[in-house]
Amino acid sequence: MAEARGGKADMRLKDSFARLVRDGSNFVSGQRFQNALSSKQLKVKPKARNISGLQLADIVAHPSRNEILRDSGLLENEIAPFGREVIKILQPKYYQSGRRVFGKKLLP
8 A cells, every 4th residue: 555646656656566566576576476465456545544554654664765865965954863763673674795785776
Protein backbone atom coordinates (compact mmCIF):
# COMPACT_ATOMS: atom_id res chain seq x y z
CA MET A 1 0.00 0.00 0.00
CA ALA A 2 1.21 3.52 -0.77
CA GLU A 3 -0.01 7.06 -0.19
CA ALA A 4 -1.55 8.72 -3.21
CA ARG A 5 0.38 11.52 -4.87
CA GLY A 6 -2.15 12.18 -7.58
CA GLY A 7 -2.97 11.23 -11.15
CA LYS A 8 0.00 10.29 -13.32
CA ALA A 9 2.36 9.74 -10.36
CA ASP A 10 -0.01 7.15 -8.90
CA MET A 11 -0.34 5.37 -12.25
CA ARG A 12 3.46 5.29 -12.74
CA LEU A 13 3.89 3.86 -9.25
CA LYS A 14 1.24 1.20 -9.85
CA ASP A 15 2.80 0.30 -13.22
CA SER A 16 6.28 0.05 -11.68
CA PHE A 17 4.97 -2.17 -8.90
CA ALA A 18 3.18 -4.46 -11.36
CA ARG A 19 6.32 -4.69 -13.51
CA LEU A 20 8.46 -5.51 -10.46
CA VAL A 21 6.09 -8.25 -9.35
CA ARG A 22 5.89 -9.67 -12.88
CA ASP A 23 9.54 -9.40 -13.97
CA GLY A 24 11.49 -9.03 -10.73
CA SER A 25 14.67 -6.96 -10.47
CA ASN A 26 18.34 -7.52 -11.15
CA PHE A 27 18.57 -9.19 -7.75
CA VAL A 28 15.16 -10.76 -6.99
CA SER A 29 13.05 -12.82 -9.37
CA GLY A 30 9.45 -11.97 -10.15
CA GLN A 31 8.45 -15.37 -8.79
CA ARG A 32 10.01 -14.54 -5.43
CA PHE A 33 8.02 -11.29 -5.27
CA GLN A 34 4.84 -13.15 -6.24
CA ASN A 35 5.40 -15.73 -3.50
CA ALA A 36 6.03 -13.06 -0.85
CA LEU A 37 3.31 -10.51 -1.68
CA SER A 38 -0.38 -10.90 -0.96
CA SER A 39 -1.40 -8.88 -4.03
CA LYS A 40 0.00 -8.26 -7.49
CA GLN A 41 -1.61 -4.82 -7.53
CA LEU A 42 -0.49 -1.87 -5.43
CA LYS A 43 -3.22 -0.25 -3.37
CA VAL A 44 -2.99 3.55 -3.28
CA LYS A 45 -4.84 5.42 -0.53
CA PRO A 46 -5.15 9.17 0.10
CA LYS A 47 -3.10 10.69 2.94
CA ALA A 48 -6.35 12.01 4.43
CA ARG A 49 -7.27 8.41 5.35
CA ASN A 50 -4.48 8.61 7.96
CA ILE A 51 -3.64 4.89 7.72
CA SER A 52 -1.36 3.94 10.62
CA GLY A 53 0.89 1.61 8.59
CA LEU A 54 1.55 4.35 6.05
CA GLN A 55 2.30 6.81 8.85
CA LEU A 56 4.82 4.34 10.27
CA ALA A 57 6.37 3.90 6.81
CA ASP A 58 6.81 7.70 6.60
CA ILE A 59 8.64 7.70 9.95
CA VAL A 60 11.22 5.30 8.49
CA ALA A 61 11.28 6.56 4.90
CA HIS A 62 11.90 10.25 5.60
CA PRO A 63 15.17 9.79 7.57
CA SER A 64 16.30 7.16 5.04
CA ARG A 65 15.67 9.62 2.20
CA ASN A 66 17.56 12.34 4.05
CA GLU A 67 20.52 10.02 4.63
CA ILE A 68 20.76 9.25 0.91
CA LEU A 69 20.47 12.95 0.03
CA ARG A 70 23.16 13.80 2.61
CA ASP A 71 25.48 11.09 1.28
CA SER A 72 24.96 12.50 -2.23
CA GLY A 73 25.71 16.07 -1.09
CA LEU A 74 22.13 17.19 -1.75
CA LEU A 75 20.89 17.82 1.80
CA GLU A 76 21.49 21.31 3.14
CA ASN A 77 20.05 20.86 6.65
CA GLU A 78 21.32 18.63 9.44
CA ILE A 79 19.39 15.40 10.05
CA ALA A 80 17.24 15.70 13.19
CA PRO A 81 18.14 13.58 16.27
CA PHE A 82 15.19 11.21 15.78
CA GLY A 83 16.16 10.73 12.15
CA ARG A 84 19.74 9.90 13.14
CA GLU A 85 18.40 7.20 15.49
CA VAL A 86 16.27 5.70 12.71
CA ILE A 87 19.32 5.69 10.42
CA LYS A 88 21.37 3.86 13.09
CA ILE A 89 18.71 1.15 13.18
CA LEU A 90 18.59 0.90 9.37
CA GLN A 91 22.35 0.80 8.77
CA PRO A 92 22.93 -2.86 9.70
CA LYS A 93 19.93 -3.89 7.55
CA TYR A 94 21.73 -2.95 4.31
CA TYR A 95 23.79 -5.61 2.57
CA GLN A 96 27.43 -4.57 2.90
CA SER A 97 30.59 -5.98 1.38
CA GLY A 98 33.76 -4.31 2.59
CA ARG A 99 33.18 -0.58 2.29
CA ARG A 100 30.42 -0.97 -0.32
CA VAL A 101 26.79 -0.68 0.76
CA PHE A 102 23.99 -2.10 -1.39
CA GLY A 103 20.29 -1.26 -1.20
CA LYS A 104 20.50 2.53 -1.18
CA LYS A 105 19.73 4.35 -4.39
CA LEU A 106 19.23 7.97 -5.34
CA LEU A 107 16.52 8.04 -8.00
CA PRO A 108 16.50 10.86 -10.56
